[in-house]
Amino acid sequence: MNDDHLRAAYRAHIASRAPLDRTSCPTAERLETLARGAAGGDDRLSDLDHVFGCARCLPEFELLRAVESSEAVTARSTSTTLTAASKTPTRTPSTRLRAIVPRSAPRFALAAMLVLSIGLAGDYWRRSRMVSAGNTEPGVVRGDDSGVTLIAPGLATLSSRAEADASLSWHAVDGAESYVADVLDTSGVSLLSRTTTDTVLRLDRDELQRLQNAGIFDWMVSARRMDGNERRSTVTRVRLPDRRR
Amino acid sequence: MLSPPLEAALTRLARMIRAVGARHGLLDQDLDALLQDVRIRVWRAHPTGESIAQLPTSYVYRVAMTAAVDLVRKRRREHDREPAIEEAPSAALASRVHTDEAALASDLGDAIARALASMIEARQVVVRMHLIGYERSEMSALLGWSDDKVRNLLYRGLQDLRERLTHAGYRWPEDG
Numbered sequence: 001m002n003d004d005h006l007r008a009a010y011r012a013h014i015a016s017r018a019p020l021d022r023t024s025c026p027t028a029e030r031l032e033t034l035a036r037g038a039a040g041g042d043d044r045l046s047d048l049d050h051v052f053g054c055a056r057c058l059p060e061f062e063l064l065r066a067v068e069s070s071e072a073v074t075a076r077s078t079s080t081t082l083t084a085a086s087k088t089p090t091r092t093p094s095t096r097l098r099a100i101v102p103r104s105a106p107r108f109a110l111a112a113m114l115v116l117s118i119g120l121a122g123d124y125w126r127r128s129r130m131v132s133a134g135n136t137e138p139g140v141v142r143g144d145d146s147g148v149t150l151i152a153p154g155l156a157t158l159s160s161r162a163e164a165d166a167s168l169s170w171h172a173v174d175g176a177e178s179y180v181a182d183v184l185d186t187s188g189v190s191l192l193s194r195t196t197t198d199t200v201l202r203l204d205r206d207e208l209q210r211l212q213n214a215g216i217f218d219w220m221v222s223a224r225r226m227d228g229n230e231r232r233s234t235v236t237r238v239r240l241p242d243r244r245r
Numbered sequence: 246m247l248s249p250p251l252e253a254a255l256t257r258l259a260r261m262i263r264a265v266g267a268r269h270g271l272l273d274q275d276l277d278a279l280l281q282d283v284r285i286r287v288w289r290a291h292p293t294g295e296s297i298a299q300l301p302t303s304y305v306y307r308v309a310m311t312a313a314v315d316l317v318r319k320r321r322r323e324h325d326r327e328p329a330i331e332e333a334p335s336a337a338l339a340s341r342v343h344t345d346e347a348a349l350a351s352d353l354g355d356a357i358a359r360a361l362a363s364m365i366e367a368r369q370v371v372v373r374m375h376l377i378g379y380e381r382s383e384m385s386a387l388l389g390w391s392d393d394k395v396r397n398l399l400y401r402g403l404q405d406l407r408e409r410l411t412h413a414g415y416r417w418p419e420d421g
Contacts, residue, residue: 001315001417010376013354037386045366052373060317067313070261071306188284216282235278
């Protein structure tokens, strides 16, 4: 019996007892506060106790900490005044970085965590967004449940259609007064951004050429509604076959 | 394309999240989608290249954090609507692995849980964090406690855990 055995058994234990509902879990916003190390109040201890004993909260918490840790590393690289000397140890960027790198754990425990986390990853492609009118962070897009549903192209290819008929299409959203279609290459360069009132965007020759040159691209559609909200589709990746073959 | 400092921030973000992804099974394409989403959010909020160029890098992280929180919220809402379609079978499969090793680990896991439940909350938290793999400095930062306090709680908590497990029949190498 050693620490590794204890850790593996503990991880397996919490993985096998993942809660079926999340009513007792801290909210996503609370997880963010905890991940920032900025949580206060009487519940902080019990919330953290829950997170480290909950197979559903833990991956979410780790994801948020990764984002938080990235910011800390950047802050360190750009700051010349950062001092680490303190009687009370603070979470320095280096310790944050150390904390998110993979830790030793027996294979079966990691596998259990992976299985539980895979759903979180898969969800990304299904989510949608809206701009909240009451958003306290200007310019930050908040999400909701009902987004835009893309029709084509999905995993199919544009080139399977006649070039004159190449288009992007999606389902209509109630109350939408216009739609914005965005296409990005895999490095994040915008290939196309067009506004339309239709649910089909026909590509002109130049636009189609840009997408074909990219070969692989991501596209999404935002629906702008009259009430000022914006709803968004998932980001969908399209891979075009090599036309030179 | 975002400005070079923002792209650099995004690249750094990608590296950090990939580290977590490797640990928790996030897929590369999902990470790509997250990063693309961050780019689009920034563009939507700042349509002109000039205004984007003036944004501080911290803005990217704030947007990324918002995107990540949205992801968590959305995930939970979907889970509420579709109870346990994806997860329950996985958990069930995991618990049906009838190997000796799994059975022993399961027994040990139960024993650890019982021992944790009997501890005061402060000890419980630090021992849980230790078992997940957190370092003391991380615990200090997240809990807002001094290193001395964390060290003391962890020492006593692990001692307590060990005593209870020993009492339950588990042995450590040095025990012979």
